[in-house]
Amino acid sequence: MQDHVTPRRVVILGGGFAGLFAARALRRSPVSVTVVDRRAHHLFQPLLYQCASGILSEGQIAQPLRDILRRHHNVRCLLAEATDVDVQARLVHLRLPDGRAMELPYDDLIVGVGMRQSYFGHDEFAAHAPGMKTLNDALDIRRRIYQAFEMAETATSARERQQWLTFALVGGGPTGVELAGQIREIAGHTLEREFRTIDSAEARVLLFEGSDEVLGAFGRPLAERAARTLRGLGVELHLGTRVTDIDAHGLMVRHKDGAVTRYEARTVLWTAGVEAPPVATALARATGATQDRAGRIAVEPDLTLPGHPEIRVTGDVMSLNKLPGLAEVAMQSGAYAGRSVRHAVEGRTKKQKPFKYVDLGSAAYISRGRAVLKTGPLHLSGFLGWLAWLFIHVAFLTGFRSRLGAVLSWSVAFATNARRERAFAMSDADAPAEPAPEQKAPSPSA
Ligand SMILES: Cc1cc2nc3c(=O)[nH]c(=O)nc-3n(C[C@H](O)[C@H](O)[C@H](O)COP(=O)(O)OP(=O)(O)OC[C@H]3O[C@@H](n4cnc5c(N)ncnc54)[C@H](O)[C@@H]3O)c2cc1C
Incomplete structure (x- = not known):
């Protein structure tokens, strides 16, 4: 009772x-x-990729739960x-x-x-291909992306340089697409004139997707437009492919016809599944x-x-x-x-109606000024899609300060291509480097 x-x-x-x-x-x-x-914070996951790519700061997408709920006097938070x-x-x-x-x-x-992130039974992939579900993941990905250009700058051979300048994304849903677009923009615009040995714009971005289209959930017309926009940005789409192995130097990919190809890429990012x-x-x-x-x-x-x-x-x-x-x-x-x-x-006796989801639509950002949006019969892409994307994200970001900060950061990024949130340091895990597969010393039994 x-x-x-x-x-x-x-x-x-x-x-x-x-x-x-x-x-x-x-x-x-x-x-x-x-x-x-x-976590002590509420995380706005849909903008994690903007934190990972250096447009938004951690504080703009993660707000302390206690702060959000401070006026809810009957609510307490427990870490x-x-x-x-x-x-x-x-x-x-x-x-x-x-x-x-x-x-x-x-x-x-x-x-x-x-x-949480799932590697479909291949948890060993996680060490080489981080997923993006948490703030730490986003900061790790930020470090990996920008550090790859640093490594390319000091590479001692053309092959090594190319490996560092190749980024592979596994999964062609919104997160994979958004990250692919961001990396091409970083390479082509943000880092322009910052390096002396490499041309950052030469970076390759490979996107691997198991089905025949990216952003399949948006329907074929928008999926095709998104694919065209990505190709226009220089993203190489590998549709109908399955990643079968990942190591520190690249990944193995099985194509629909059964052929298996190895792609060399020092940065592999995983956006393919959840559990x-x-x-x-x-x-x-x-x-x-x-x-x-x-x-x-x-x-x-x-x-x-x-x-x-x-x-x-x-x-x-x-x-x-x-x-x-x-x-x-x-x-x-x-x-x-x-x-x-x-x-x-309140003791209401009337039975509550079953839960009914009202679909307000979905949106994915592809690059500066380009996004796709689907809401009911309305399908938008390009600049109009981007404006709608902007409006939705400003409306849904939690907290006035986060909203204001994000709008300012987006204005700067849109007007100048600058990304202000690029702080990172070498991680202890960087050394000693694992030798490339063909450079490994033979094992005693070989
Ligand atoms: C990179 C990315 C991009 C996305 N983009 C979009 C988008 O553009 N549009 C869109 O609509 N959706 C998007 N999503 C999906 C959207 O973020 C999720 O649908 C939404 O966050 C789900 O909310 P939730 O409250 O169910 O779970 P979550 O937001 O994941 O929150 C779960 C909470 O539970 C906590 N938790 C987990 N386990 C425990 C435990 N054992 N004990 C205590 N606490 C625990 C976690 O710390 C977390 O704070 C995206 C997701 C990701 C990862």
Whole structure:
């Protein structure tokens, strides 16, 4: 029975778009909300590539959760990783930053833990081909991109120089396309006249995609326009290809006809797949909920888990009607879950309508002044697409300061091609360098 002195305890796992919108929907409810996240910040993932390419700073795309929620007096934030859920005792098991364990009781649990990078069973690729899901990933990619030009400048042979000046992207979705466009712009414009030995504009950008088109989710006309724009920028598209191996010096690629080619590239970036974090599997096991191949948890039409009306799963990690992993889906499902709890607390007896996603469209930035946007019957590309992209991102960036800062940075980048956020240092992992495959010393058994 509900204790009338203690307010109902709502635990939200994840302070991404889903968790944040759930917390906001509960702002005026007489409930006690705890937002648990392993990061201290809310990350605007759609702009990670702009941080990686040096247009935006970390602070412009990541805002402290405590700051965002400071006026939500019934909400507290907890920096911790959820490791398991005891659905009988209604407890979330947490690991604190210093390794201590903690148990957090709940009356309602809203799960919005998102998805993480997947290498489709080839986790060994991660060392050579970072993905882009976190702020650290973006900063690592920034260092790898700009450092590759530095390495090319001091290369001792033409072959080595070319390896450093070749960038390979795996995955032709929005992130792969956006990064490919950015690297060509960096090479052709940002770094112009900065180096003495190399011509940065000679950098090659190779984009590998398993299907026959990039940006397939945008439909064929926009996908074709995006491909034309990328080719115009100098991006080399390798469609219908599968990456079968990656090492420090390049990658092996299988083509549709079965032929396998090796491409030499010292910078390989992975944007190809996602999988659910371990806590999602722990929750599915504890509740008997089913997961799809990537580990997303199947939910009822009201986002609860079968047999567990007190647990709601939202955002990227929920599986419902094949909804895509988009920020807008996460925001709407998070807000819906928050409202459901609010209605229950208010004692509303009318059954809530099932969750219905309102598709506001999607957009991908290709290069300065060029983007594609699909919203209902409206398909935009080129400069108009870019203007629409700009409007949407300004509207959705969290916080006035982030918005203002981003608009200023975009104005500078658009007007002058300059990228102000290029600070990086050598990482300790740089030395000693792994020898190229054919330069390796023979093994004792050879
Ligand atoms: C590079 C990139 C570009 C994208 N571009 C676009 C775009 O252009 N348009 C678009 O609509 N969408 C885009 N997306 C997708 C969009 O960002 C996601 O759909 C959205 O972020 C999902 O929100 P979420 O709240 O479900 O998950 P997330 O935003 O991933 O948030 C999940 C949160 O849960 C936390 N967490 C995870 N595990 C635990 C745990 N065990 N304990 C505690 N906390 C945990 C994480 O730290 C994180 O803060 C992009 C994504 C990426 C990675």
